[in-house]
Amino acid sequence: MKMKKTFPILVIALLAGCGWKADGLERLESRYGTDATESEPTCPAASDATPEASAAPAMSGTWAVRLVQHSLLLGSMPLHISDLFVGKVAADGTGIDLTFCTEDSVGSDFSSKFGQTTMSDEAVHGLNKSSPVRIPLAAGALPKATRVAWQWGVNLAKPFDDALPTDKTDPRIFDQDGDGRPGLTVTVAEPAGDRYMAKRVVWDLADGAGVGGDWVFGGLAFRIDQQVYGATSSILETVAPIESDPAAPSAWQMHKEADDLDCPKLLAKWKELFGCAPTP
Amino acid sequence: MVRGRLLLFALALHAVAAALATPRDAAAGWADMVQLGGYLSSDIRYTIDDWRGPRGSGTGWYMNRNEADFRLKLSPDPRVTGVVETKLRFYGFNNADDVGDLSDRAKVDPFDVRLEEAWVAVRPAPWMDIKVGRMIQSWGSVDMFNPTDNLNARDFSDPLDYASKVPNQMIELDFYPTNWLTLTAVWVPVFKPSMLPPSAVMGFAVEYDSQGCFAAAPTPPLGRADVDELFGYFGALDRCKLSFLPTEVRTVEPELDIANSQAAARAKFQIGDLDLSLSYYYGRFTFPIAYTAVAELVSDGPGTVQGKTNVKYQAEVMYPRMQVAGLDFSYSAPWFFDVGFVGELAVIFPERVDFALLAKPLGDKVFSSVNVPSTPFVKASAGLDYTFTKWLYVNAMYVRGFFDEFNDRFGLHNYTVLPTELKFFEDELQIRLAGALDCNDLSAVTYPQITWVAAPSLEFIAGVMLFIGDTKPADGFDYGSRSKFGQKAAGRDFVFFKTKFTW
Numbered sequence: 001m002k003m004k005k006t007f008p009i010l011v012i013a014l015l016a017g018c019g020w021k022a023d024g025l026e027r028l029e030s031r032y033g034t035d036a037t038e039s040e041p042t043c044p045a046a047s048d049a050t051p052e053a054s055a056a057p058a059m060s061g062t063w064a065v066r067l068v069q070h071s072l073l074l075g076s077m078p079l080h081i082s083d084l085f086v087g088k089v090a091a092d093g094t095g096i097d098l099t100f101c102t103e104d105s106v107g108s109d110f111s112s113k114f115g116q117t118t119m120s121d122e123a124v125h126g127l128n129k130s131s132p133v134r135i136p137l138a139a140g141a142l143p144k145a146t147r148v149a150w151q152w153g154v155n156l157a158k159p160f161d162d163a164l165p166t167d168k169t170d171p172r173i174f175d176q177d178g179d180g181r182p183g184l185t186v187t188v189a190e191p192a193g194d195r196y197m198a199k200r201v202v203w204d205l206a207d208g209a210g211v212g213g214d215w216v217f218g219g220l221a222f223r224i225d226q227q228v229y230g231a232t233s234s235i236l237e238t239v240a241p242i243e244s245d246p247a248a249p250s251a252w253q254m255h256k257e258a259d260d261l262d263c264p265k266l267l268a269k270w271k272e273l274f275g276c277a278p279t280p
Numbered sequence: 281m282v283r284g285r286l287l288l289f290a291l292a293l294h295a296v297a298a299a300l301a302t303p304r305d306a307a308a309g310w311a312d313m314v315q316l317g318g319y320l321s322s323d324i325r326y327t328i329d330d331w332r333g334p335r336g337s338g339t340g341w342y343m344n345r346n347e348a349d350f351r352l353k354l355s356p357d358p359r360v361t362g363v364v365e366t367k368l369r370f371y372g373f374n375n376a377d378d379v380g381d382l383s384d385r386a387k388v389d390p391f392d393v394r395l396e397e398a399w400v401a402v403r404p405a406p407w408m409d410i411k412v413g414r415m416i417q418s419w420g421s422v423d424m425f426n427p428t429d430n431l432n433a434r435d436f437s438d439p440l441d442y443a444s445k446v447p448n449q450m451i452e453l454d455f456y457p458t459n460w461l462t463l464t465a466v467w468v469p470v471f472k473p474s475m476l477p478p479s480a481v482m483g484f485a486v487e488y489d490s491q492g493c494f495a496a497a498p499t500p501p502l503g504r505a506d507v508d509e510l511f512g513y514f515g516a517l518d519r520c521k522l523s524f525l526p527t528e529v530r531t532v533e534p535e536l537d538i539a540n541s542q543a544a545a546r547a548k549f550q551i552g553d554l555d556l557s558l559s560y561y562y563g564r565f566t567f568p569i570a571y572t573a574v575a576e577l578v579s580d581g582p583g584t585v586q587g588k589t590n591v592k593y594q595a596e597v598m599y600p601r602m603q604v605a606g607l608d609f610s611y612s613a614p615w616f617f618d619v620g621f622v623g624e625l626a627v628i629f630p631e632r633v634d635f636a637l638l639a640k641p642l643g644d645k646v647f648s649s650v651n652v653p654s655t656p657f658v659k660a661s662a663g664l665d666y667t668f669t670k671w672l673y674v675n676a677m678y679v680r681g682f683f684d685e686f687n688d689r690f691g692l693h694n695y696t697v698l699p700t701e702l703k704f705f706e707d708e709l710q711i712r713l714a715g716a717l718d719c720n721d722l723s724a725v726t727y728p729q730i731t732w733v734a735a736p737s738l739e740f741i742a743g744v745m746l747f748i749g750d751t752k753p754a755d756g757f758d759y760g761s762r763s764k765f766g767q768k769a770a771g772r773d774f775v776f777f778k779t780k781f782t783w
Contacts, residue, residue: 020600020601020630020631020632020654021631021632021633021634021654022571022598022600022631022632022633022634023634023636024571024572024596024633024634024635024636024637024648024651025634025636025646025648027532027571027572027596027636028572028574028636028638028646031572032574032638032644074512074513075512076508076509076512077509077513077642077645190577190640190641191577191589191641192579233579233589234518234521234587234588234589235517235521235577235589235641237518237521238517238518
């Protein structure tokens with residue numbers, strides 16, 4: 001009888017240990033915390049969509065343009081790059097000319113500054129001046145599948161195919177932002193420092209589709225090549241390969257805007273605007 | 281008158297006899313009450329390898345230690361016993377760093393004083409003992425490898441003295457309900473961790489090649505995919521521009537809370553030639569388990585190198601809670617050549633430990649993985665010993681789970697231990713061949729020694745300690761592929777010469 005009572009008590013005492021847990025992740029969060037993450041924009045539900053949801057807008061006037069490239073840094077680290085432009089459709093309707101505003105890059109699963117870059121106004125101005133981007137259109141129709149190359153700090157004869165120069169004295173490299181450094185200077189948030197580089201991105205835009213009257217969008221494939229010609233920190237001299245993330249489809253997205261849209265206005269609202277943008 | 285004189289004479293005689301007798305009786309009484317013991321030892325060691333330490337540290341004097349141990353046992357009453365054992369240890373190496381230190385004897389000739397035991401025991405009833413104070417418990421039946429022996433932490437600061445333990449304050453109650461059963465209960469209010477060998481820091485050391493370029497870093501206890509990703513990042517960098525600051529490893533100590541006390545109970549049965557114990561322990565594992573790590577880039581500060589990418593790595597280790605249900609026995613088989621059999625089994629119910637690594641250069645990316653699952657596991661040891669002749673003694677043991685193994689990502693390894701003693705010239709000359717072989721990775725440690733007993737209380741011992749196995753892990757991306765005794769954290773190879781005088 002005594003044994004019958006003792007045994008369950010012993011078992012309970014032993015099993016009590018099974019709930020113990022030392023969580024290193026909680027420990028790190030308590031010690032280091034996490035940066036406050038920005039709240040996700042509230043997007044209208046499907047039922048809130050306008051009746052003209054399937055109507056394609058006419059390709060004219062001014063557009064807020066984002067090319068969002070979901071990529072993997074060093075083969076595994078998610079990095080989301082958004083190139084933001086103000087687009088003006090040419091009077092003859094044969095293309096949309098893009099004015100570059102900024103490039104935003106952020107990791108996905110962490111409040112990361114890793115890989116984030118900023119650039120000076122001179123660099124933005126230099127890109128708009130000597131590396132303009134134009135997406136061809138067919139007489140005001142939605143963009144059709146097309147390929148665009150965008151070069152930073154370099155002027156290649158065959159922009160789609162030529163390899164980036166490895167020698168910073170190569171005449172094809174030029175000081176695009178006028179800061180006395182080869183190529184274009186970008187400021188990296190982490191690892192912190194300036195990097196003097198050339199970059200070539202080749203975008204393959206898929207056929208466009210319209211939705212909600214104000215949106216046109218399509219799939220996007222891309223290839224990014226980079227070459228570094230110097231940096232303020234040795235770690236930034238390493239070229240970290242950026243590849244397309246096969247698990248996260250990239251896209252180009254355009255939203256019809258009033259004609260007075262400019263870069264400051266776009267930068268003030270782009271996160272909210274494109275937070276609800278349609279994706280392929 | 282004559283009678284009166286005789287009486288006076290008798291009284292005087294008695295007084296003289298008493299005066300003469302009393303000191304002698306008192307001395308005899310004190311001799312019964314007091315026991316003195318201890319030893320003097322001198323221990324010099326010299327490292328003989330130049331590949332197991334940090335790069336650039338070759339052979340050299342490793343120890344030059346002198347020690348005096350004093351043990352006093354006092355029993356002023358048959359029911360009361362007090363014990364004090366203290367150790368005075370001089371290390372023999374000059375620690376003076378500047379001229380100012382040269383006037384400080386403690387720097388020039390560093391030493392420490394250790395209180396190994398300080399306890400008092402009282403027997404309030406014939407069936408009960410109460411013991412309070414600083415003491416060392418030894419539970420289990422097997423020689424050295426006792427997974428049921430968890431009350432005192434281990435003192436591995438001296439790799440040759442692997443039987444040493446860290447004393448701790450505790451209260452012990454012993455009950456003797458019958459002559460074949462002893463019940464013991466022990467409470468230890470405050471947890472103390474095990475002491476590690478000086479080489480333990482090598483477990484966190486970064487390796488550089490002969491050009492000074494980064495070669496390898498210790499593998500964190502993460503899954504393969506996470507390690508691939510983490511090391512893939514470093515692999516993409518210029519190895520020769522990487523500089524790692526010395527790794528900081530912090531211990532996360534349990535709070536001084538009663539919930540972090542340790543407690544244990546044991547029932548020990550003596551049935552003929554069989555000694556059998558059932559035991560239970562509630563407390564913590566005394567060896568550190570990897571818990572967190574943070575890697576970050578720093579641009580300035582102590583230890584940074586200009587023009588290089590400086591990486592700072594901070595780690596934390598902790599002592600997980602556990603419960604242990606144990607069984608151990610020893611049995612001498614008169615029907616089988618008097619071979620002694622011993623066995624010990626511990627079922628351990630561990631606290632789950634999730635390891636997490638924050639990689640700041642990767643944008644505060646966090647890698648996390650279960651390091652110790654909550655699944656109960658078994659540590660065990662079993663063996664037999666036999667005296668073949670008066671000059672040959674063999675002890676063979678199987679051990680599952682070394683002292684510091686806790687079923688983390690390193691796992692539990694299996695070992696064979698085969699100490700053999702040969703004695704010659706009436707035991708005046710002894711040769712001991714001892715060592716342990718890790719059956720999982722085939723690494724080994726061996727420490728053959730020869731002892732000359734110059735007098736009954738005086739020994740001269742010479743020997744060598746060798747670690748055999750790969751210093752590098754078989755798979756640099758697998759935490760569990762480190763060689764148990766081959767890895768540098770296990771220790772250096774050295775020769776030693778000891779002199780010990782016991783009283």
